[in-house]
Amino acid sequence: MAARLRGMDRDIHPNEPPETFTKAPAVPFKPGARPPLPVRAAAPGVEQPAGLRLGDLGPADEKEPNIRPALLGEPFDDPVAPGSVRCVACAHRCVLRPSRIGVCGVRQNRGGRLYTLVYGQAVASQAEPIEKKPFFHFLPGSTAYSVATRGCNFHCAYCQNWQISQSHREGRVPESRFVAPQTAVQEALAAGVRSIAYTYVEPTIFLEYALDTMALARAAGLRNVFVTNGYESPEALDLVAPNLDAANVDFKAGSDDFYRRVCGARLEPVRETIVAMRRRGVWVELTTLVIPGLNDDAAELRATAEWIATAVGPETPWHLTRFQPAYRLSGLAETPAATLVAAAEIARESGLRHVYVGNAPEVEAAATLCAGCGERLIGRSDFAVTEWHLVAGRCPRCGHSLAGVGLEGEPVVV
Numbered sequence: 001m002a003a004r005l006r007g008m009d010r011d012i013h014p015n016e017p018p019e020t021f022t023k024a025p026a027v028p029f030k031p032g033a034r035p036p037l038p039v040r041a042a043a044p045g046v047e048q049p050a051g052l053r054l055g056d057l058g059p060a061d062e063k064e065p066n067i068r069p070a071l072l073g074e075p076f077d078d079p080v081a082p083g084s085v086r087c088v089a090c091a092h093r094c095v096l097r098p099s100r101i102g103v104c105g106v107r108q109n110r111g112g113r114l115y116t117l118v119y120g121q122a123v124a125s126q127a128e129p130i131e132k133k134p135f136f137h138f139l140p141g142s143t144a145y146s147v148a149t150r151g152c153n154f155h156c157a158y159c160q161n162w163q164i165s166q167s168h169r170e171g172r173v174p175e176s177r178f179v180a181p182q183t184a185v186q187e188a189l190a191a192g193v194r195s196i197a198y199t200y201v202e203p204t205i206f207l208e209y210a211l212d213t214m215a216l217a218r219a220a221g222l223r224n225v226f227v228t229n230g231y232e233s234p235e236a237l238d239l240v241a242p243n244l245d246a247a248n249v250d251f252k253a254g255s256d257d258f259y260r261r262v263c264g265a266r267l268e269p270v271r272e273t274i275v276a277m278r279r280r281g282v283w284v285e286l287t288t289l290v291i292p293g294l295n296d297d298a299a300e301l302r303a304t305a306e307w308i309a310t311a312v313g314p315e316t317p318w319h320l321t322r323f324q325p326a327y328r329l330s331g332l333a334e335t336p337a338a339t340l341v342a343a344a345e346i347a348r349e350s351g352l353r354h355v356y357v358g359n360a361p362e363v364e365a366a367a368t369l370c371a372g373c374g375e376r377l378i379g380r381s382d383f384a385v386t387e388w389h390l391v392a393g394r395c396p397r398c399g400h401s402l403a404g405v406g407l408e409g410e411p412v413v414v
Contacts, residue, residue, distance in 0.1 A: 073114025
């Protein structure tokens with residue numbers, strides 16, 4: 001796989017260093033540079049950081065409600081660039097000189113303080129089946145109100161949502177509308193959903209918007225779920241966890257080399273986040289897009305499955321899904337059905353009890369079986385629940401309790 005990745009690097013990122021492409025480019029600096037006009041403070045009545053001399057954008061005004069002071073920004077002592085800040089929302093921990101924007105494309109140093117550029121700037125807001133996220137053990141058969149902004153702290157070469165996640169890299173401006181947290185919750189309630197899903201791009205990048213919406217959602221009786229790459233920092237997880245009910249972590253691969261070269265990130269922070277979520281009582285499901293020649297090695301899949309079984313738990317749902325050519329990997333073939341079947345068998349042999357195969361109708365494995373005796377408990381088709389045999393959340397045959405959330409009642413079966 002390493003040779004395949006090195007060759008892919010040259011095709012996809014010809015101008016970036018071969019070892020990784022997360023490193024920020026060098027920024028030229030003129031020691032005697034001074035702004036033509038005084039630098040504005042970050043907010044009325046707030047003094048600018050001592051020594052700040054570079055021009056910056058300053059704060060937004062009422063015409064830009066999406067630009068707000070951000071959380072998890074801290075001063076960074078850079079003698080070359082006074083007024084620098086470090087964003088600690090994710091594991092990149094970007095150091096931003098004045099006016100610079102982070103890897104995610106939506107968190108910026110404005111006047112020596114960190115700002116979010118996408119508060120309430122929704123590029124997607126709609127009700128969808130919870131199974132589409134996918135969640136199979138969390139409120140099965142229910143719907144979720146999905147919300148997202150542009151930007152992402154990964155730049156996966158195969159991203160299915162690249163038009164919004166990579167808009168800042170591709171020079172695109174996706175359509176959006178301002179959806180205040182109160183409006184998002186009102187729309188969710190009107191749609192009759194049971195949860196709000198922060199999805200399509202990494203939710204951590206719009207942390208402030210998510211936190212405000214999550215608090216209102218909880219107060220209104222709704223649940224909150226993240227569809228995430230797992231790159232949250234411990235500081236971000238501290239803020240999110242109290243109102244987070246479930247997370248589906250897009251577990252890209254079991255290889256750090258894959259994370260560095262294909263996604264611009266690292267593996268270990270993701271594994272740490274997964275474990276930390278489970279310890280905090282957040283329901284966790286995992287999804288891996290199986291890509292031919294890149295993360296479908298049998299030994300790597302076995303090692304990944306064994307790690308999930310031991311570090312997260314044998315009844316953790318693992319969704320193995322078919323790769324469809326997209327974005328910068330549009331030249332690759334889709335995942336063969338045999339590869340998905342073999343990967344699922346490896347996962348089961350490694351001790352995982354709930355392994356699902358998706359996006360491949362000819363070999364789809366979407367039914368939930370009892371971890372104790374193998375009895376069929378929940379049947380699904382096209383993101384809908386078609387069978388329900390649980391009795392008070394337990395197997396009617398052996399009495400084993402199915403792991404998950406919201407399994408005691410009976411959903412609408414189509």
